[in-house]
Amino acid sequence: MNILILGSGGRECTFAWKLAQSAKCGALFIAPGNAGTLEYGTNLAINPNDFEQVKKAVLDHNIKMVIVGPEDPLVLGVHDFFLNDSDLKGVPVIGPQKYAAQLEGSKEFAKEFMYRHNIPTAQYKSFTVANLEEGYEFLDSLKPPYVLKADGLAAGKGVLILNDLNEAKKELEEMLAQQKFGAASSKVVIEEFLDGIEMSSFVLTDSENYVILPNAKDYKRIGEGDVGLNTGGMGAISPVPFADEEFLSKVEERVIVPTVEGLKKDNIPYVGFIFIGLIKVNNEPFVIEYNVRMGDPETEVVIPRIESDFVELLSATADKKLDSFNLKVMDKSTTTVMMVSGGYPEAYDKGMEIKGLENVNDSIVFHAGTKLDGTTVKTSGGRVLAVTSYGDDFEKALKQSYQNIEKIHFDKMNFRKDIGFDLK
Structure with a gap:
């Protein structure tokens, strides 16, 4: 087809x-x-x-x-x-x-869905510029850090985690009254901070049935040690080493099943991927967010581990036959490291020539922000290339990715050298 x-x-x-x-x-x-x-x-x-x-x-x-x-x-x-x-x-x-896509398009919609179906998540309240003062009062009632989320789509950059109360109030005012994230922050969700380690679960559903895809952990911050500004993602690892069988059983029982069943109960047809951002707190899963598509760069480590025919998998989804589909996933680990433009996630230049792609061995280079200028590959975005590798464990896979990154060059390129630092 x-x-x-x-x-x-x-x-x-x-x-x-x-x-x-x-x-x-x-x-x-x-x-x-x-x-x-x-x-x-x-x-x-x-x-x-x-x-x-x-x-x-x-x-x-x-x-x-x-x-x-x-x-x-x-x-x-x-x-x-x-x-x-x-x-x-x-x-x-x-x-x-469209209605179901509000699970990602509106943080408030997602939170209400989770509360309605008893899906574990952080306590929260929503605010607009009309009740800004109540937002300040709610911040006063919380302990730091303070989590502020733009309700709408903000290209992965609409979440702020702040330690200082006054700074949190200032940012809330900028988001609501000054539209820091445009229309996305015309409403802001403030929620309690959950202290744990994050990962993501991926589900494919045909509205009736579901299959669980490989899990992954990505690294959002631009700086090593997870510091600095949020990005679209600087690298990812699959499977997640700390997600053992017991924990993943809890994820399926307490999060995945109630999510799929909740969509049915609410009469919300859903054919496609569900990305579930999770945090593990004292060995218990809590949902941070939903996305209504695959993540990036998580896709670059999840899909390469799938051994099943991808067209057959998606056809079974379209035909509502996922209950009879036997998903095959390889045991190997996969890792990806993003190569990004200098200055990203703030201002950066485009049009830099990318050299050395032909020298890569035993890794897959997935293009992100690239374009072809004649026969020359050039940068066209903030996140430029994802270098994905296989290994018996994530450390071996990472070593392979980093070895191949050394063969690639474009002016002002940047990448994190510590992907997986918190898993060793």
């Missing part, structure tokens, strides 16, 4: 790599894609949020399945657009409808 992937990052490059391995994959299209996705399919210069352009591409290229990579098209309702269009309604979309 002909398949269309919406998106242009490392996640979509990984999807393309995996789909292209399937005998069931016909022509593969990525919109808009990047320099790396060209190795696996055809890039289409269209905006994934322009649904009329997407429709034209689906009809022009006889697309039989659409996989939505990023959150924006889902929150904007791309799946609903397909269901409501007579020409498109027979084309399956892997990714939830």
